[in-house]
Amino acid sequence: MKISSIPRDLLCVSLLALCVSGANAAEKITLKLAHNLDRSHVVHQAFEEMAKEVQQLSKGDMRIRIYPSSQMGSARETLELLQNGALDMTKGSASDLESFDNTYAIYNLPYLFKDQQHFNRVVFGEVGKEIMDSTKDKGFFAISAYVAGTRSFYAKKPIMKPEDLKGLKIRVQASPTTIKMVELMGGSPTPISFGEVYTAMQQGVVDGAENNIPSWVQTRHIEIAKVLSEDEHTSIPDFLVISTKTWNKLTPNQQQILMKAAKDSEVYQQKQWEKVDADSRAQAKEMGATIVSVDKAPFRAAVKPLYDDFAKDPKQAALLAKFEAAAK
Template sequence: MNIRKNILTTVIGTALFIGLSASSIAATTLKLSHNHNRDHAVHKAMTAMATEVKAETKGEVIIRIYPDAQLGTQRESMELLQNGALDLVKSNAAELEAFSSDYSAFNLPYLFRDKQHFYNVQEGAVGEDILEASRSSGFIGLTYYDAGARSFYAGKPINSPEDLKGLKVRVQPSPSAINMVTALGGNPTPLAYGELYTALQQGVVDAAENNIPSFSLSGHAEVSKFMTLDEHTMVPDVLVISTKAFDAMTPENQKIVKQAALHSSQLMKTLWAESETKERTKAEKMGVTFINPDKTPFMEAVQPIYQQLTPEITALVERIKAVK
């Protein structure tokens, strides 16, 4: 009897071990890198996505999020993704322009009529085409995240393009961003986001441009006391996944991941609006003055940019303008 019991125990133990091992082998862990802190709305949206993916795939797909640029800057993370060391990266259209020219359309100043037009473009055929356009670069986009409108901030008021003349303005490493600041009379200075606080503090750059939550949460409101709401661009954040990681999943899990990403994008709209209100109030309490300028001189100054576009991007711009 004891011998039989011992054999049975061994068989059950072995079966459990094999089952656990098979389960472990079946589980896919996707590493996601982004450069914001845990309080940022986009981190909260992606956390909700990871929770949904784990539940809907019954643990077959797990997304592990690394915030605060733990795994490198956005550009470094994109390179790691292309090398297969990362699976998912939260980047933005400005950074992605270097990998797929279609993203440059999002970086053009004053292209979108309003926030609803911006959303309609992303959620329609044009937006999906842009997400797919980077497949030859080893990744595709899953969804867009609202990142508000980008505006200038500095240690002095900027009421018109004249006030930008001679200023060293930090920009993302995007040809479109560089061209825009040049058209407005500033000196564009590409710089990694993580280096910007010190650069502003020490006068390496005089000004920068970003949305209100990033301006506040990054601490830039401590060293730049004037933000001009010229709202020159609406550059979305973009969640991208390597084609290697995406194609390795079953069609069912691909659909779940895509759907969860879209759900998180909708959640992000609400989180973003709340964050924008909260962070503006916080910045104002820190002594920041928000300026509402006449946008007309800014809009007129950047029009030559549209004359320099390639035929392909001009056609894409026309598609975007045609979206209702």
């Protein structure tokens, strides 16, 4: 049939339909999110909630496919994939992010927060947002943040004072500030990616590690390192990080949808955290492990030089002043 023989109105309608469906097809998008946490981790569950909300709000035009458990590599590797444009989103703890941009170093300072309210005011407040936005020129930035309790040392024996760390190889995240912290306390810091810690502990490559209680239990590190000494040296948030390239590719409407779902996932995760922490403590007890309380004063004193270093750097000092202001 020749085009000229098709009624003009019908032709217009069909062309319009073609254009509209073409436009819709171009707007459909699937974002890949890879991270190093297990499916049972509350941050993974928060990501699943976010993916559901994104799909709902976009009426199916926008989807998030999640690859948990280091399927696409360690935190460092997924952050590199993000920078190369090979991945859209990942989870980075402030420790992982510090080696990409030292603005994140501050979150790795020990005994930084007065209490949970102080942490929340910083991380979910203005200064927190400033840090999250600060890395756009590095190819990524954070769009939401998650609480991650407090981190303490665990090993086969109690660590009651800094001297007990002497001669112990302690697994740490790849954060220069954490490495320095363990050195100042007297231990030997050994950076290893999260997914490889269990084997490293089993083979005696390290004598212990440090993490929050849910991670100690969920990773089964607890089976090998049965004593957690609750010195609570750090409170390091996790972040959902997006590639700047991916963000710029989204329409304003898609950006809005993603942002809303990401913010809602923060609320979801915060609500779950306390329960997860309490359940993990109970589980630790059932497994015959021990949580010992520790006098924090000598640990605090040992890390003072870290704060002196921060005070010497005007950019870090300014940031620290904002953190301190939020304590009041």
